[in-house]
Amino acid sequence: MGEAIVITSGKGGVGKTTTTANLGTALALQNKKVCLIDTDIGLRNLDVVMGLENRIIYDIVDVVKGRCKTKQALITDKRFDCLHLLPAAQTSDKSEVTPEGIKAIVDELKQDYDYIVIDCPAGIEQGYKNAVAGADKAIVVTTPEKSSVRDADRIIGLLEQEEIESPKLVINRIRNHMIKSGEMLDVDEIVSVLSIDLIGIVIDDDAVIKGANSGEPVAMKPNSKASIAYRNIARRILGEAVPLQKLDEDDGVLAKVKRFFGMRT
């Protein structure tokens, strides 16, 4: 029985889809059976980022409406046999599916996969509710911008009402030189406001955009900083199932945050 993780942010354009694609890839690199689900119906992107657009025959709306079996709609990744994608529909509307419909699919997939990674659409309406319905865990993605942190805070508030474990935080698109010069919110400040556990930080990296455009998730190329960051997040996710050494990496970041508080208060 696997677990379902929803990747959400509230705000659009902070990197939910990129995070989903790269986490899925990084988990597959660890030989886990992973299924990615795109719930952004009407504005599907995950298939493009994964470079699988040309393989789509059925989509999630077809599955919900019973026009095909779940297995028929799943696309196998071109790099890993253990990585699959359930694409969103492009021609339908978010109202075509219900939270119950998505939950049924996620529950079915959980039987066969170790991890189900759900890409959530922006916003807090129907699409968000659909995406969150089947999830066991949540990862909130934010960037070091005020508006994005504000929306992340809103989403965390909504997630707390769901039957989901306390969400984990990914801070995306960090520009070190801007943080150093004080022009960007720093990591400690964001964690202090959102007061949830940090599971990873990702440096703003040109390779991420390059990878998304070429349909090759950056997590495949170990020479970029962002790639290492995504692989580390995947390890921390696995670390929760198998604690000991792997949690230490996570502790390092958290301890740093705690020390920061200790100094200031």
Next chain:
Amino acid sequence: MMTNIQKIMIKGTRDGLTLHLDDQCSFPSILKELEHKLSINGVAEEDQPMIRVTIQLGNRYLTEEQKEQLIAVIRDKQQLVVDHIESNVITRQEALEWKENTAITPIVKTVRSGQVIKVRGDLLVIGDVNPGGQVVASGNVFVMGKLRGVAHAGNDGDTQAVVAASYMQPTQLRIGEHVSRSPDAGAEGVYMECAYVEVSQENILIDRLQEIVKKRPDLASFERRMSNG
């Protein structure tokens, strides 16, 4: 002669008259006797000053309607004016409202963007209030964590209410009808501060938490919280 026991006892004090009404007999009989008594005793010259009357009901409960009747009877006598009516008893509903208005409600969570916490009485937030979050109380607002959102104390109009926080960096503070907002330039927050309304200046001031003892010495007293109810 109605009964041997006097249903109404009139006492003169420095502040005026106190009417002690018997709490065992029926209300109509009280009214009747009151009318009777006041018509014998209340003959006085027109130019005398008004006499303030306090009515002690003892263990009798009067509805608003009955109180009006009582006041009307006394008002008929030109020199008498009812100052207030005291009773030892209140209704269950009033008692519950009292309790609500004087209680401190603890909230153990981070109040996040888009969330509104609204209580009667005092509010104690054990956690942060994040930007976009809002806490509202008819009494005081105390935030044990960081106040970065909007806090509204005394939302029924009580300007004696205060907002206190361990870390004060609110987007907006409201006390009663007064509103103050954070400066436009990114101001740093301050630790252990308390906001209150300075009556002479008609606006919200923020001072060290220790100073509030001088400004609101009766902050925690039961009387203040009761009178707010």
